[in-house]
Amino acid sequence: MEKKRKSVCKEDCVPSECLRIDLNVRVEGKSFRFNQVLTNALHHFHKEISNKIEYRFEMVEEINLSAQMFDEFLSTVQWYCEAKSHLWKLEHLLELWDAARVLNILHLIRTCERKVGRIISEENFETVYAKANLYKSEIVLYKARSFLQRVWLEEDFKMSLTHVLSYAEFYHLIKYRSDNNYGDISEDIILRSIFEWVENFEKQVGSTEEISQELVKLSLDKRENGDRDSFLEDKLEESSKLSRLLKASKYNSASIECLKELSIHQLCKKDREAELILTKAISFKLDRNTHGYWPPGAFERNKVGYRHIGVLADEDQVSAMLLEEEYFLWMEVPRCPLHSKITNLTVFDNELYTVSSSGLESLIFVYRNKEWKFVLDLPNKDFVVVSKGEFIYAIDGTSSSVKCVSPRETPVLYSEIKFPDMMRNPESALDFDKSILIFCSTDSDEKSAVISLDVPEHKWTDCGHLEGSAKNLVGFRNETNYFILQRDGTISQVFRNQDGSIEFTVIKRLWSIQSAVRGAFIYNEVLYVFSNTPMESLCLSGVLGAFCKIEYWHQQREACDYVHFFMDIDERMSETINDFDDDSDDDSNE
Structure with a gap:
C-alpha cells in the first residue's frame, strides 16, 4: 500500500537530535549550503520520498535531489500548512529563490518568484524589492507595485x-x-x-x-x-x-x-x-x-446632491441649469419674496449671492440651506459686483467708491475704497490673478479705460486701454488662463507681463453684431455664453478654433447676470429633473 506523503511541518523536524548543520545538499549535481531549518526540512523530505521515514538522522554527509524532487519540495512550502509552515518565512524563500537562480531552471525560478511575491509585507518590502530589482524579476516587481498601490x-x-x-x-x-x-x-x-x-x-x-x-x-x-x-x-x-x-x-x-x-x-x-x-x-x-471656480476633476464626484450648474437671474427669479446632462433644462430656484429686480449675481465661498435693487438702495441675499437669507442693504444701485479673496466688492459708480462686503464677518460692510482720480464710469469687472480689473467707458466706444485694484493690498494701478466697448463685457477663465468676451463677439486673452503691466491679445471674434452679453464661463472645454440678444448660429462659425464647443443662449427678457458654480441641488430641483426625465421617456416610447 502506497504511503501518503505528508507536508513538511514544524513537528516533523523539531527534535534536537535531528539538527544537522554541516549537511551538504546537491540538486542536479550542484552543491548548496542552506540554513539549518531548510537543510533539516530537505533531509526529512528526501527520506520521506525514499520511503525511509525515521525520526533520526542517518550518518550521511550529503543528499542528492533531482530538479523534479526539488520542485516537489517547493510545492510543500505553503502558507496554509498545518499551524502555518515554519518554512513560510522570507529568509527561507529567498534562499530557495537563490538556489533556483543558480540552477537556472525557469519553472523553478517562477515557482519561487510567485511564493516570494505572496509574502511581501511592509516589514520586508525593501529587502524583497531590492532582490527583485537585482534579479530583474518582473513577477516580483509587479507584486511589489501592486502591494504599494494597495497599502x-x-x-x-x-x-x-x-x-x-x-x-x-x-x-x-x-x-x-x-x-x-x-x-x-x-x-x-x-x-x-x-x-x-x-x-x-x-x-x-x-x-x-x-x-x-x-x-x-x-x-x-x-x-x-x-x-x-x-x-x-x-x-x-x-x-x-x-x-x-x-x-x-x-x-x-x-x-x-x-x-x-x-x-x-x-x-x-x-x-x-x-x-x-x-x-x-x-x-x-x-x-x-x-x-466657485471648479474645473473638471477638482472635486469628488461621489459627493451626494452636488452638481455643476449655470445660474441665471431674470427680473425677480433665479434659475439654474445642470451642465452635466445631455439636455439643457432650466429649473427655477425657490423665489425670494423680497426680490424686486435682481441686478447682480456672484458666488462667494461657493454660495450664491444676489444684489436686488429696491428704490434707491440695494439688498444683498445669500441662498443658504435651500432658502434666501438677508445679508446687507447698500445705498444706491446699479453696482458692478465681483467676489475675490475675503470680500464681495460692490463697485459703485454713483458714489465713486468700492464697497467691501464681508458676508461672514461683523460688521458686514467692512470698508469703502474711494476711486482714484483717473477712474470713472465703471461698466464691467474681471477677477484676474491677484487683481480686479475694472473696465470703464470713455467718450468713445472704440476704447475703454482699464484700472486694476490689487487684492488684498487695495492698491490702484492704471492699466491703459482696451480696444472696443466696456459695456456688456464679461470675464471667464479656465484652470490657467483668463479671458474677456466683449459685446461685439471679440474674445481676448489677458496676460500680466513681467513688469506688472496688463496686456490683451485678441484670439477670435465669434460674431459680428452687438450683443447684450450677460455671462460666460468654460466647463469641460465648452464655452457657455448667455445673452439677451438673439443670435443666428451662422455668426458662430470658426469658434472651434478657440474652444472645443460653444453653447449660446438668449431670451427676450432682460436677464441681468449669469454665473457658474457647484451647488447642492434641493428637493424641488430634483423633482423637476425627475419630471423631465419621465416626460423624455414617455416621448421616446411614443
Whole structure:
C-alpha cells in the first residue's frame, strides 16, 4: 500500500537530535549550503520520498535531489500548512529563490518568484524589492507595485518604502492613483510623499545623467503602453522630475495649508516650475473658495446632491441649469419674496449671492440651506459686483467708491475704497490673478479705460486701454488662463507681463453684431455664453478654433447676470429633473 506523503511541518523536524548543520545538499549535481531549518526540512523530505521515514538522522554527509524532487519540495512550502509552515518565512524563500537562480531552471525560478511575491509585507518590502530589482524579476516587481498601490495610502503606511522605487516606477504609482478613484483620501499624503521621494532621490542620485536615464526608461514604458503622444507632449515640456510628479498627481485637490507649506520647501526654491505649479494651485483654491471656480476633476464626484450648474437671474427669479446632462433644462430656484429686480449675481465661498435693487438702495441675499437669507442693504444701485479673496466688492459708480462686503464677518460692510482720480464710469469687472480689473467707458466706444485694484493690498494701478466697448463685457477663465468676451463677439486673452503691466491679445471674434452679453464661463472645454440678444448660429462659425464647443443662449427678457458654480441641488430641483426625465421617456416610447 502506497504511503501518503505528508507536508513538511514544524513537528516533523523539531527534535534536537535531528539538527544537522554541516549537511551538504546537491540538486542536479550542484552543491548548496542552506540554513539549518531548510537543510533539516530537505533531509526529512528526501527520506520521506525514499520511503525511509525515521525520526533520526542517518550518518550521511550529503543528499542528492533531482530538479523534479526539488520542485516537489517547493510545492510543500505553503502558507496554509498545518499551524502555518515554519518554512513560510522570507529568509527561507529567498534562499530557495537563490538556489533556483543558480540552477537556472525557469519553472523553478517562477515557482519561487510567485511564493516570494505572496509574502511581501511592509516589514520586508525593501529587502524583497531590492532582490527583485537585482534579479530583474518582473513577477516580483509587479507584486511589489501592486502591494504599494494597495497599502501606501493607509494611515499608518511607512512612506519610506517608496524610496526604493525608481523615478519611472514612482511616477507610474502616482499616475495610477490619479487615474483611479480612491474615495475621500487626502491628496496631502501624495504631495508630501512626492517631496520626500525627490529629497531621497537627490541624495542618492546626484548626476543628471542618471536622471535622464530614468526619463528614457519612462519614455520606453509609455511607448509600450501606447501612450506615445502623451510622452512627446511631456518631452516638449522639458519638466523637472519634481514638477512631472506633481503634474501626475491631483495636486489641485490638496489642502491649501499643505500647498502653502510645500510651496516654500527648499526643493521649490531650486525648482521654479514646481513652485509655479503649487502657486497656481493655491490661487485656484482661493478663487474656488471665492467665486466657485471648479474645473473638471477638482472635486469628488461621489459627493451626494452636488452638481455643476449655470445660474441665471431674470427680473425677480433665479434659475439654474445642470451642465452635466445631455439636455439643457432650466429649473427655477425657490423665489425670494423680497426680490424686486435682481441686478447682480456672484458666488462667494461657493454660495450664491444676489444684489436686488429696491428704490434707491440695494439688498444683498445669500441662498443658504435651500432658502434666501438677508445679508446687507447698500445705498444706491446699479453696482458692478465681483467676489475675490475675503470680500464681495460692490463697485459703485454713483458714489465713486468700492464697497467691501464681508458676508461672514461683523460688521458686514467692512470698508469703502474711494476711486482714484483717473477712474470713472465703471461698466464691467474681471477677477484676474491677484487683481480686479475694472473696465470703464470713455467718450468713445472704440476704447475703454482699464484700472486694476490689487487684492488684498487695495492698491490702484492704471492699466491703459482696451480696444472696443466696456459695456456688456464679461470675464471667464479656465484652470490657467483668463479671458474677456466683449459685446461685439471679440474674445481676448489677458496676460500680466513681467513688469506688472496688463496686456490683451485678441484670439477670435465669434460674431459680428452687438450683443447684450450677460455671462460666460468654460466647463469641460465648452464655452457657455448667455445673452439677451438673439443670435443666428451662422455668426458662430470658426469658434472651434478657440474652444472645443460653444453653447449660446438668449431670451427676450432682460436677464441681468449669469454665473457658474457647484451647488447642492434641493428637493424641488430634483423633482423637476425627475419630471423631465419621465416626460423624455414617455416621448421616446411614443
